[in-house]
Amino acid sequence: MTVEVAANGVQDRLDRARRSIDAHARLVPDFPEPGVAFKDLTPVLAAPDGLRAVTAALADACAGAELIAGIDARGFLLGGAIAHHLGIGVVAVRKGGKLPPPVIGVDYDLEYGSARLEVPACGIEFAGRRVAVVDDVLATGGTLCATLDLLKQVGAKVSDVAVVMELSGFPGRARLEAAGAGQVHVHNLCEG
Numbered sequence: 001m002t003v004e005v006a007a008n009g010v011q012d013r014l015d016r017a018r019r020s021i022d023a024h025a026r027l028v029p030d031f032p033e034p035g036v037a038f039k040d041l042t043p044v045l046a047a048p049d050g051l052r053a054v055t056a057a058l059a060d061a062c063a064g065a066e067l068i069a070g071i072d073a074r075g076f077l078l079g080g081a082i083a084h085h086l087g088i089g090v091v092a093v094r095k096g097g098k099l100p101p102p103v104i105g106v107d108y109d110l111e112y113g114s115a116r117l118e119v120p121a122c123g124i125e126f127a128g129r130r131v132a133v134v135d136d137v138l139a140t141g142g143t144l145c146a147t148l149d150l151l152k153q154v155g156a157k158v159s160d161v162a163v164v165m166e167l168s169g170f171p172g173r174a175r176l177e178a179a180g181a182g183q184v185h186v187h188n189l190c191e192g
């Protein structure tokens with residue numbers, strides 16, 4: 001009985017988040033370059049009910065973590081809110097050139113170009129900590145695989161990856177599962 005009640009709570013939060021995503025997500029054709037169908041989730045986070053609903057559902061996916069890593073840029077908004085919800089800390093995984101040295105960085109490709117992500121090489125205790133990584137969208141998986149690589153280099157144990165939307169037709173999930181060697185759970189709130 002207790003288990004059923006808990007599971008229903010999780011499902012209710014997921015349903016609420018999905019309703020908000022359905023109501024507010026925007027498809028932008030040909031952005032940032034021709035041929036890309038860009039899923040803009042910023043209106044979901046700006047809606048009165050959206051940030052709260054999405055945060056609560058993602059927090060369920062990250063419940064076992066000791067630290068949240070939020071990816072530049074919309075992952076910052078989500079990561080801070082989830083960490084606050086869970087009562088744990090958050091670290092920003094930043095685009096290259098933004099953090100003071102020393103940093104650890106990884107170059108990567110995504111659907112429309114290439115970029116670099118960095119985390120601080122000192123000042124944050126990563127070693128042995130269970131980290132959940134959050135972002136808005138999973139497409140090719142380039143961004144999240146680079147983040148897993150970075151967090152591995154600093155000795156963190158990534159337990160979960162949680163995104164609002166996983167885009168179909170991309171190899172992101174398979175790449176992440178391979179990079180995590182079966183130890184990383186990949187969660188989405190919806191597929192797009």
Ligand SMILES: O=P(O)(O)OC[C@H]1O[C@H](OP(=O)(O)OP(=O)(O)O)[C@H](O)[C@@H]1O
Binds near residue numbers: 074
């Ligand atoms: O799975 P992938 O193919 O790697 O794509 C997913 C990434 O792409 C988007 O960010 P983007 O790099 O456009 O950065 P932004 O936050 O600066 O807009 C999105 O927010 C993810 O971080």
Ligand SMILES: Nc1ncnc2[nH]cnc12
Binds near residue numbers: 140
């Ligand atoms: N189609 C897309 N929409 C939003 N974010 C993305 N990141 C990579 N591809 C994307």
